[in-house]
């Protein structure tokens with residue numbers, strides 16, 4: 257934002273004692289481009305919620321796992337107690353059973369031939385952090401060396417494999433989306449050392465066999481980008497090409513037993529907000545979703561206006577019309593603006609001067625509503641106030 261804009265904002269904010277302290281500090285109404293058919297918020301909208309505070313964690317080192325961010329859901333923290341969040345990956349019709357994997361030196365380790373493990377918790381779109389280490393004692397080749405897998409929702413595998421010095425088919429490489437896309441690079445540490453994997457997962461969203469969103473995986477391996485918003489086209493798998501089809505909303509995180517004692521530590525995730533395609537209400541929305549969201553914002557702004565009085569209330573109500581041109585509020589703003597302009601007209605020049613800033617803020621609101629086609633640009637109270645500004649010469653000494 258340019259400096260002069262900041263000054264204008266500060267000036268306007270000081271005029272509006274009605275606004276909450278939070279709103280005063282986050283910008284001014286009637287400022288950037290208005291909401292439109294696909295965007296419920298205006299540009300630089302001061303009503304738009306502030307991002308929530310998250311205390312960041314610390315990065316891991318080769319010998320020490322880092323700490324997760326404050327809002328992370330911990331799936332494994334190196335303790336035997338956190339292994340209780342996992343269970344054996346039994347078939348749907350079989351009884352649930354505890355995991356047979358073991359906790360050793362702060363890691364959960366695959367016991368070969370004991371079967372996959374899965375989280376008891378189910379979740380969908382997420383930021384996922386996993387650290388894994390292949391056995392230091394190198395055995396086997398290609399897919400037989402340090403193989404495991406991180407199965408998002410139990411369906412999409414981000415490959416775990418010791419490929420430090422071990423060629424294999426590219427779409428089965430470590431950090432590949434198995435069977436779908438090779439990693440962009442081989443950024444692995446040597447076997448025995450931990451690999452830090454950070455994943456951003458968006459599940460596929462289908463309507464029958466129609467793809468509404470193919471789903472995406474972005475993956476960093478040891479801080480190196482290895483999957484760049486890779487479209488999923490479905491779950492992927494061994495020897496099978498993915499086909500679009502039903503995909504659940506949630507599932508457990510699974511770790512693969514591929515017969516190698518791979519170790520895992522420091523596993524956590526953060527759920528991601530819904531995309532617009534699955535009912536999210538921010539960003540570029542459908543026309544229907546935008547209308548609904550704009551109505552909701554307008555209702556909130558009107559509720560805030562109800563706590564105010566006088567000009568401050570009129571300005572806040574005018575603001576609500578930017579989101580929803582609701583008839584009763586529209587009439588209220590018109591009536592108030594009409595009487596406001598008539599009153600200013602009757603004042604002496606010195607009395608008007610005392611209200612200069614307020615008058616200009618009202619004009620600004622009416623001009624914005626004109627630009628947004630809520631009020632005609634020829635709206636009487638607006639032209640009355642604009643002519644007063646000219647008559648007083650307030651338009652000639654802008655700084």
Ligand code: MG
Pocket residue numbers: 403404405413415416512514
């Ligand atoms: Mg695997």
